[in-house]
Amino acid sequence: MSLVIPRRDVRPITAVAWTSNTSTCPRDFTLISITEDGSAANFTRSFAMKSGYYLCYSKDLTGGMVVSDIQLISDKDSIPHGYGYIAEHLEPRATVSKKKRVCVRIVPIGSVDTAVLDIKLTAKSKMMLQHYTYVGDVHGYVLWCKKGPFTCPGPQAKPRRVSLDIQKLSLDQPNPLLPLKPSNAPPLPPGRLSHRRQNLNTKEEQAKAADGSLQGITALDGVPFSLHPKFDVPANAAGSQLSSQLNNIRIKSIQDIENEYNYTFAVEESATKKAKPSAS
Secondary structure (H helix, E strand, O other), rough: OOOOOOOOOOOOOOOEEOOOOOOOOOOEEEOEEEEEOOOOOOOOOOOOOOOOOEEEOOOOOOEEEEEEEEEEOOOOOOOOOEEEEEEEEOOOOOOOOOOEEEEEEEHHHHHOOOOEEEEEOOOOOOOOOOOOOEEEEEOOOOEEEEEEEOOOOOOOOOOOOOOHHHHHHOOOOOOOOOOOOOOOOOOOOOOOOOOOHHHHHHHHHHHHOOOHHHHHHOOOOOOOOOOOOOOOOOOOOOHHHHHHHHOOOOOOOOOHHHHHHHOOOHHHHHHOOOOOOOOO
């Protein structure tokens, strides 16, 4: 019976840089201080120098970029297309030897399926690292890299902040009062609602959306409608009285309205034509 080992999520390397020590190492970077064979991974220009520099790498995916390849070139070679020299985070007086330059190719995370997953250093060139690819010799050390498919953690939904007012709400509290509409409007006095208003209410209910929304509700819903007392004649009143009241209503034509409210602005026109007094 074989034991199945679950595959762990592998994050790719997103950046490689030089740094003087742990204090100058950027945030979210890992400093390589020891080689795989137990030697100090401190790069120095000569034996007389007490301080040197280290390689460091990052796996921070917030930038959306990954390292797809890493190469070593000499100072006389031209940099390959699509590659760039790694950054230097050093102390003011520290320098990196330029005889061998470390170059990386950085691409968007969604454009590749494989990337550089890890880098290691060895002090003895005869030592081989399984599952790692030989990159080259750099300043007395051997640089190795491991490539393969990687997993990118998906974006996590940020938890919503529930306000204190919403938390204080309880299902036991009474329901709020609904706005006035034909279904819950206060009762009107008998005999005061006109037939025309009843017809309008019927049409509004028919024009209301079929899904029960409030698209058919207007601002006049729930407002009592009745005729002016002058024209509100009792049902048993004489027909002559109603006829006399209706005869007193004068319907004006458009020409009558224009003749009654016509204004030529002659006074204003004559005032503008008068000469302005000259300043003495």
